[in-house]
Amino acid sequence: MIKNSHYLLATVAVVSLGATPALAAGVLAGTDIENTATATYQIGGSPGAVDSNTVTIRVDEVLNVSVTTLDSGSVAIDGTGAVLTFSVTNEGNGPEAFDLTVLESIGGNDFNANVTFVAVDTNNNGIYDPGSDLILTTGVSTPSVDPDDALTVFVGVSLPGGQTDSDASQLRLTAEAATGTGAPGTSFAGQGAGGGDAVVGATGADDDDLGALIVSLGGSPLVALTKSATVADPFGGTQPIPGAIVTYSILATVSGTGSVDLLTVSDAIPAGTTYVPGSLALDSGSLTDAADTDAGEANGSGISVDLGSVTSGASHTVEFDVEVN
Amino acid sequence: MKNMTFTAALLVACFTSPAMAQAAERPVTLDSDMKLERIVEENGNRTTLLVDPEVVVPGDRLQFVTRYNNVGNETVNDFVITNPVPNSIRVTDDSANELEVSVDGGVNWGKLADLTVTDEEGVVQPAGADDVTHVRWSIAELVPGAAGQVQYSGIVE
Numbered sequence: 001m002i003k004n005s006h007y008l009l010a011t012v013a014v015v016s017l018g019a020t021p022a023l024a025a026g027v028l029a030g031t032d033i034e035n036t037a038t039a040t041y042q043i044g045g046s047p048g049a050v051d052s053n054t055v056t057i058r059v060d061e062v063l064n065v066s067v068t069t070l071d072s073g074s075v076a077i078d079g080t081g082a083v084l085t086f087s088v089t090n091e092g093n094g095p096e097a098f099d100l101t102v103l104e105s106i107g108g109n110d111f112n113a114n115v116t117f118v119a120v121d122t123n124n125n126g127i128y129d130p131g132s133d134l135i136l137t138t139g140v141s142t143p144s145v146d147p148d149d150a151l152t153v154f155v156g157v158s159l160p161g162g163q164t165d166s167d168a169s170q171l172r173l174t175a176e177a178a179t180g181t182g183a184p185g186t187s188f189a190g191q192g193a194g195g196g197d198a199v200v201g202a203t204g205a206d207d208d209d210l211g212a213l214i215v216s217l218g219g220s221p222l223v224a225l226t227k228s229a230t231v232a233d234p235f236g237g238t239q240p241i242p243g244a245i246v247t248y249s250i251l252a253t254v255s256g257t258g259s260v261d262l263l264t265v266s267d268a269i270p271a272g273t274t275y276v277p278g279s280l281a282l283d284s285g286s287l288t289d290a291a292d293t294d295a296g297e298a299n300g301s302g303i304s305v306d307l308g309s310v311t312s313g314a315s316h317t318v319e320f321d322v323e324v325n
Numbered sequence: 326m327k328n329m330t331f332t333a334a335l336l337v338a339c340f341t342s343p344a345m346a347q348a349a350e351r352p353v354t355l356d357s358d359m360k361l362e363r364i365v366e367e368n369g370n371r372t373t374l375l376v377d378p379e380v381v382v383p384g385d386r387l388q389f390v391t392r393y394n395n396v397g398n399e400t401v402n403d404f405v406i407t408n409p410v411p412n413s414i415r416v417t418d419d420s421a422n423e424l425e426v427s428v429d430g431g432v433n434w435g436k437l438a439d440l441t442v443t444d445e446e447g448v449v450q451p452a453g454a455d456d457v458t459h460v461r462w463s464i465a466e467l468v469p470g471a472a473g474q475v476q477y478s479g480i481v482e
Contacts (some may be wrong), residue, residue, distance in 0.1 A: 026383020027413040027482050033381070035411060037357050037391040041467070042402040052355035052391055059413065059481060062382040093383050187380055197380050 025147040029061035029094030030194010061192030063177040064091035064201035065098060067209045070126075070152065074168065074214035079222055081116065081158040083128045084211035088142070088175045089150040092201060094193025097141040097178040102155055102171055106210065110167035113157035113213055121152035128154040141178045155211065161224040162253045164312045167215040174208035181205040221260050221312050226251040227267075242324050246273065250318045252307065259311040265318050266304040272325050275300055279321035282307075352397025353467065355406070362386040362478060385481045386417065394472040401467040406475055407431065408460050414479035421454035424477060425463065428456040 027033075037052040070085040090096050104112040120134040120142055121127075133154065136142065145151055155173060179198045180188050182205065192198040228251075233244040240246065252265050269275045280287045280298045282305055287296030296305040298320060305318045360375040362385075375388060389408060395401055409431070410416055416426070421437045428440045440452040462475040 031413055033359070033387070033411045033413050033481070035357050035359055035389050035408070037355055037389075037406055037408045039353060039355050039393065039404060039406045041353060041404040043352055043397070043399055048351070048353075048401075050351045050353055050355050052357035055357050055359045057359055057378045057381055057387075060380050060382050062384075199380055199382050201382070 025064070025091055026062065026093045027059045028147065028194065029059055029092075029192050029198075030196060031059045032056050033059065058194070058196045059093070060187075060196035061094035061096070061179070061194065061198040062092050062201040063096065063179055063181070063198055063205035064203045065089065065096075065175050065177055065205060065207050066091050066203065067173055067175050067207040069173075069209045069211045071211060074212040076216040077113070077157065077159050077169075077213045078215070078217050079159060081156060082113075082213060084155040084157065084171070084173075084213070085126070085128075086153045086155065086173045086209060086211065087150045088145070088153055088173075090145040090147055091203065092177070092205075093147050094198075095144045095146050096193065097144045098151075098175040099141050099178055100136060100153060101174045101176075103174070104157075104169075104171045106170040106172060109169045111160055111163050111169050111215075113169050113171060114160055115155060115171070116158050117154075117156040119154040119156070121154065124152065126152055128156070142175075157213065159215065161226065161255065162313075162315065163215045163217075163255050165215055165217055169213045170210045171213070172208050172210050174206060177205035179205075215255075217255065221258050222255045223260055223263065224253045224255065225265065226253070240324050244324045245276065246322050246324065247279075248320055248322070251315060252310070252318070253315040254310045254312050259309055261309045263307040263310050264304060265307060265316075266302060267318075267320075268302040269300065269322055273322035274325060275303070276321035276323055279319075280305070281319045283317055284319075352395060352399060353401055353404070354394045354396055356392040356394075358390040358392070360388045360390060362388055381481060383481050386478055387414065387481060388476050388478050389414075390474055390476040392472070392474040393467070395467040395469055398469050400469065402465065404464040404467050406462045406464075408477065410458055410460065410479060413482050415455045415482050416457040416460065417478040417480060418454045420460065420477040420479070421457050424460045426457045427459040427461070428452040429458065431459045434461065 034054055034056045036054040040049045066089045068087050070087050075082050075084055088098055100118055102115050102118060104115055118136045119128060122134045142151055179191050182200045184200050184202050184204060186200040188198040228249050230247045231238045231240050231244050233239045233241050250265055254260055275298055277289055280296045280303055282295055287294050289298040291297040303320050307316050359378055361378040363374045363376050365372050365374055391406055425434055426437050427434050428442055437452055441449045442452045442456050443449050460477050
C-alpha cells in the first residue's frame, strides 16, 4: 500500500502531504519498506529512462511497555478492601499481550495487602465493574493491546487484620511483553507481529509502578476475632478421637482509631466435648473457672473473658481446652 | 489451438527477459540497495558501520544506495537519478540539507532551505526534513564505462 502510493506520487505527481499518520511507537511492525530509484537521461539527442530493482525490507516488532498508576494519591482501604488502578501502555509498534504480576511486599510497608484479583477494564470506563471486567487468573496474559493503546488494570486488595488508621502500604504492578523480555536489543526470531522478528526495546520490554494504600477505618475501631484449634490425642497424635484434648485459641484484635470498652470474648463448649476444668487462660496467664474477681469464668456450657477497655493496635489471646467425648 | 498460443507466448517472454532487454536497450544500469547504519563507539571515536538490515525497528537509520553504470558505448548526458522516499522513512537532516530535494511529490525541486510547505490552515511554512518526498542527483555526463553510487540516509519512523 505504502509502495503504491509513492508510485502514484512519482508518476502523476499527486501532492499528498501529511497523509501518513505516524504512531508514537513508530511504523507498524510488519510494514514493508520498499525502495526503487529511477533515472532519466539523454543519449544521442533522445530521452531515455531506467528503473532500478526494488529492495524490500520488513519492519520488525519492537517490544516496549510502560506502567503508570492512575491513582492520584494513596487509596483508602478499610475492612471492605480497595481497588488500585494502573494503566499499561503498549509503547511498541506491534499488537502485544502482557503478563502482569503484583508484588505486595514492598520495603517500608506497615502491612502487606492481600491481593484478591487483577482485572482488565474491558468496558473502558475507568471503574472496576465486578462481573463484567475481565479477571486475569494467574499465568494468563492480558488481551492483545494495539500499539499506542493502553489497558486500564485494576488490582483488588483486602486488608489483613490488626491495622490502625494511617497505616500505609505500597504494592508493585509489573507488566512484561508476552513475547519476551531482556536487555534492549535481544531479539526473538520470527516472533514479531506482522511476521518479522521481535526485538526488546529501550524499556527492556517490561515496566512497573507502585500503587499506594492508606488505612482509613472511618474513625470507629474494629474488633477482629480469629479462632484456631490444636488437637492432642492420647497416643501422641493429632486425631480428634475420644480422649483427645482440643486447645482452642481466640485472638482478639482491635484496629482503627481509639479504643473499645467492655470487650467480652465468650465461646460455647462444642457439642460432643467436655470443658477441661481450670484450662481457661488469658495471654498465657491462668484464670479460675469461678465467676470471681479475675477476668474469666468457665463452666460446662461455655467460657467468657472480660477484656474491658482495649485500645487500637492491641490484641489479646484467650485459650481453653476441651476433651473429645 | 489454445495450448499452442500459450506456448508461443511463453517463448517470446523467454527471449525478451528483463536482463536481456536492459542490456540491449538501456545504456545505463541502476542497482538499488538498503543498508542499516550502525554507530559504533570505540575509545571515544564514533564510526558508522553499514550492515545488512536483518532486524529493522523504528528509529533505525537506513542508507538507500543507488549504483549506476554506463554499460553502453555512448556518452549519456543530463543523467538524473530520482529516489522517492518511502512513507515510513524520514530523511535525515544531513541528507535533506545536502541534496536536491522535493517536498511536493517531485513537482518542484531545490535546496530544502528554499522550499516551503502549506500547512492545514493554509499558512506557508519553511519545509523541514520530514516533508521531503523525493531526493535526486544530477550528473552532467556519463562516459562509457563510468560508474558510481549515490545515497541518502533515512530514519525508520
